Amino acid sequence: MTAPTATARYEGQLRTEATHVASGTSIQTDAPVDNHGRGEAFSPTDLVGTxxxxxxxxxxxIVAERHQLDLKGSTMQVKKIMSQDAPRRIVQFDVDLQLPASLSESDRALLERVAHTCPVALSLNPEIRQEVRFSYQ
Structure with a gap:
C-alpha cells in the first residue's frame, strides 16, 4: 500500500489541521462564517477553488516552460459561489488570471487552451460551472 497524500486531525470548534505527508507542510481549515464557523482559515470548499x-x-x-515563456509573477484570483438551496454545494468558480502583456497572440491562445485542461478542472463535477477569464498586464 502506498503512503497517503495527506492526513488531517480535527482540532475542535470546526477546525482541522491537514498535513501533506511528503513535505510535512500543514494548513488549517475552518468552517465558513455562513456555515457555523469562524472563517479564520480556508474552508474545505475554499481549498477546492484554490x-x-x-x-x-x-x-x-509547465507548457510555458516547454515553449521558453516566462509566466513568473502571473496571478490568479478565484471566487467560489455556493448554492442557495439544499444540499449545500459549490455551483460555480470564477477564476481571473493576470498574465504578462508580452505574450504573443499565439502564445496566449496556447495557454488559454491549456488552462481548461488542468487535472482539477477535468476532475470537478461538470455541474460546477467554471468561468475562466484572462487579462494581460
Whole structure:
C-alpha cells in the first residue's frame, strides 16, 4: 500500500489541521462564517477553488516552460459561489488570471487552451460551472 497524500486531525470548534505527508507542510481549515464557523482559515470548499486556480497556473507554467515563456509573477484570483438551496454545494468558480502583456497572440491562445485542461478542472463535477477569464498586464 502506498503512503497517503495527506492526513488531517480535527482540532475542535470546526477546525482541522491537514498535513501533506511528503513535505510535512500543514494548513488549517475552518468552517465558513455562513456555515457555523469562524472563517479564520480556508474552508474545505475554499481549498477546492484554490486547487482549481493553482492547478490552472501550474499547468500553464509547465507548457510555458516547454515553449521558453516566462509566466513568473502571473496571478490568479478565484471566487467560489455556493448554492442557495439544499444540499449545500459549490455551483460555480470564477477564476481571473493576470498574465504578462508580452505574450504573443499565439502564445496566449496556447495557454488559454491549456488552462481548461488542468487535472482539477477535468476532475470537478461538470455541474460546477467554471468561468475562466484572462487579462494581460
Amino acid at each position: 486547487a482549481l486556480g493553482t492547478c490552472i497556473l501550474t499547468t500553464m507554467a
